[in-house]
Amino acid sequence: MTFIVDKTLGKLATWLRILGYDTASGHDADLEKIVRQAQDEARTLLTKDKKLYKESGGLPALLLQEDNPFRQLQEVVRHFRLTIKDDLLFSRCLVCNTLLQAIDPAEAQGEVPDYIYHNHWEFSRCPSCRKIYWAGTHYGHMRKMVERLQEADW
Numbered sequence: 001m002t003f004i005v006d007k008t009l010g011k012l013a014t015w016l017r018i019l020g021y022d023t024a025s026g027h028d029a030d031l032e033k034i035v036r037q038a039q040d041e042a043r044t045l046l047t048k049d050k051k052l053y054k055e056s057g058g059l060p061a062l063l064l065q066e067d068n069p070f071r072q073l074q075e076v077v078r079h080f081r082l083t084i085k086d087d088l089l090f091s092r093c094l095v096c097n098t099l100l101q102a103i104d105p106a107e108a109q110g111e112v113p114d115y116i117y118h119n120h121w122e123f124s125r126c127p128s129c130r131k132i133y134w135a136g137t138h139y140g141h142m143r144k145m146v147e148r149l150q151e152a153d154w
């Protein structure tokens, strides 16, 4: 299942990417363009915009009620009964949605802070925007949030 979010839902897009779901950001203010991209790429539209939701006519779409990004994520997971697969977690670039590629740690030298380079063994890179990822403290925090999501009692 793949998604497109409206431009107010950037944090929700990041969360879906953390879970490994292919999620495009509709940066455009032009609602028609977002609807067209959703159609062309067969994506499910997630929006808080009632007007956009109405104009999406026939497209698979969900009008979100929650304002908090994590609660929005819970809404989406519950509504579509999304599964959370461990091997898909942190597999996508959080910035641009591209699938990450594992890299040789040596490649990260000079591109990440020295203390990161010396204390981590696994790095991956976004082939599109070149951002480098590693499992740091931020990762631990997000991992805990995902566990909360999995434990959540529907």
Ligand SMILES: [Zn+2]
Residues within 6 Å of the ligand: 093, 094, 095, 096, 097, 098, 126, 127, 128, 129, 130, 131
């Ligand atoms: Zn990227």
